[in-house]
Amino acid sequence: MIKLIASDLDGTLLNGEHKISETTKAAIKRAKEQGIEFMVSTGRNYSMTKDVMAEAGMRCAGIMSSGAEVWSEDGRLVRKTPLTAASLIGITEMADKYPVAVRLFTREGDFMVGTYEEMVDSMIEDFKFFRKTDSTEEIQSDPMFIRLLDNMQNVDSVETLIKNNTFVYKVFIFSSNLEVIEQLKKDLEHVDGIASAASSESNIEVTDIRAQKGLVLKEIMEERGYTMDEVMVLGDSLNDYSMISMDYGVTVAMGNAIDELKAVAKYIAKTNVENGVADVIDRVLADDGSLEELRNNR
Numbered sequence: 001m002i003k004l005i006a007s008d009l010d011g012t013l014l015n016g017e018h019k020i021s022e023t024t025k026a027a028i029k030r031a032k033e034q035g036i037e038f039m040v041s042t043g044r045n046y047s048m049t050k051d052v053m054a055e056a057g058m059r060c061a062g063i064m065s066s067g068a069e070v071w072s073e074d075g076r077l078v079r080k081t082p083l084t085a086a087s088l089i090g091i092t093e094m095a096d097k098y099p100v101a102v103r104l105f106t107r108e109g110d111f112m113v114g115t116y117e118e119m120v121d122s123m124i125e126d127f128k129f130f131r132k133t134d135s136t137e138e139i140q141s142d143p144m145f146i147r148l149l150d151n152m153q154n155v156d157s158v159e160t161l162i163k164n165n166t167f168v169y170k171v172f173i174f175s176s177n178l179e180v181i182e183q184l185k186k187d188l189e190h191v192d193g194i195a196s197a198a199s200s201e202s203n204i205e206v207t208d209i210r211a212q213k214g215l216v217l218k219e220i221m222e223e224r225g226y227t228m229d230e231v232m233v234l235g236d237s238l239n240d241y242s243m244i245s246m247d248y249g250v251t252v253a254m255g256n257a258i259d260e261l262k263a264v265a266k267y268i269a270k271t272n273v274e275n276g277v278a279d280v281i282d283r284v285l286a287d288d289g290s291l292e293e294l295r296n297n298r
Contacts, residue, residue, distance in 0.1 A: 002036060002249060002284050002291065003230040006063070006217050007277055009042040009052065010199060011236035012254050016273045018144065020056040027278035028058070030285060037224070039063065041213045043170070043199045043239050045105050046071055047151055063220070065105050066197060066239050068169035068211035070220065077107070081211040082167035083194070090191040091171050091206050092158045097187070098180050101126060103152075104161065105170040110148070111155045119154045126174045129202050171206040178202060197239035205239050214242030232284065232294075234269070234277055235261060250294045252280055267294045 007013045015021050028038050040062040042049055049064050049071075061073045070079035083091070092113070095102050101122035104111040112119040127139045139145050155161060161168060175181050178201055185204055188196050195209045214233075221231055232250035233243040236257040244251045245264045253265035254276050262268055270276035283290035 001230060002232045003226050004037045004039070004221060004224065005031060005232045005281070005284075006039050006041045006213075006234070006243065008235040008237070008240050008243075009040055009044060009049065011256060011272055012234050012240075013040065013277055014052065014272065015275075018052070020052070020058065021275055021278070023275045024278040025056055025058065027275075027281040031281050034285060036284075037061075039220075041217060041233070041235075041240075041243060042066075043172075043197075043205050045069070045110065045169070046077075047109075048147070050075070051147060063213055063216050065169040066205050066207050066211065067213045067216040067242075068105070068207045070216060079216070080107075080167065080169065081208045081216075082169050083171065083206075083208050085162045087191060087193045087208065088158055088162065088168055088171070091188065091194065094184065094187045094191065095171075095173055098175070098184050099177065100173050100175040100180060100184065103172040103174070104155075104158065104168045105172065106161070106166050106168055108153075108166055110152045111161060111166075112152060113155055113157060116154045119152060120149065122174075123149060123152065125176060129174075129176045130200070169207065169211070173204040173206070174202060176202055195242075197237075197241065199237045199239050212242040213240060214244075214246045217243060217248075218246065232280075234280065236272065237261070250280075250284070250291075252294070266296070 039060050042064055043066045045065050059073050062071050068081050072078050124136055124139050127145050193209050194206050195212050196204050196206045198204055228247055229249040231248040233248050234252040235244050236254040244261050251266045252269050253261040254269050255271035269280050283294055
């Protein structure tokens, strides 16, 4: 029996409009009514996660900032694993060698090193790639872009944050030059004490090595008294690999997931735009052997 479901957000729980569909909301509700705990496990920070969940009329506990933060359903930060100062300096020194944008996730909001104008220009380029559009006007009117910009501050250097005792939970690095991203990934392998993943081919998400979705979920599972066999995880990108590659009861890669995830998942679901999460939840709830199919589909 599945007692805990942990789902990624972007590309998994969210559809093509970056929302939770009515079909998926109904499936989650049915699961909760049968006593199954549901939580998100996302690279987003708390404020961005809360916004999208509130828009859907939902609240839930969650692993956020790719594993660096854990929040309770009533909005309390119950666990945090920030990057060390040494790791943070090592990451940013590597990134400074390349034409990339670097965003720093903190409890005081997100920061980017540079001027305000540089920060805005960088965010626009990021969103153009993310939304697959060349229209600056379209990006500047995007509600998600506006929320991100409102939550963003520029800072003169990462040393300023360290000096002010501002904990950085995740470093998000972006470039539309994919060759640059691949080279920087290799360089970051030489920085001790960190884990790097990605939510798309154009970015790198860096956290403390202890702050990985799969490892953090296992700790939560054990605190709740669940076994590995009683947990289902769902994801689509490289920052979900630590969950999908672990031996949880049901590990689901979305139909739109990267090949690396599909290769280790026990089950391949429909895509996020086809309500893949809802379909899998319904299979878990069905009393017709579907759960065993999910466990042993490989």
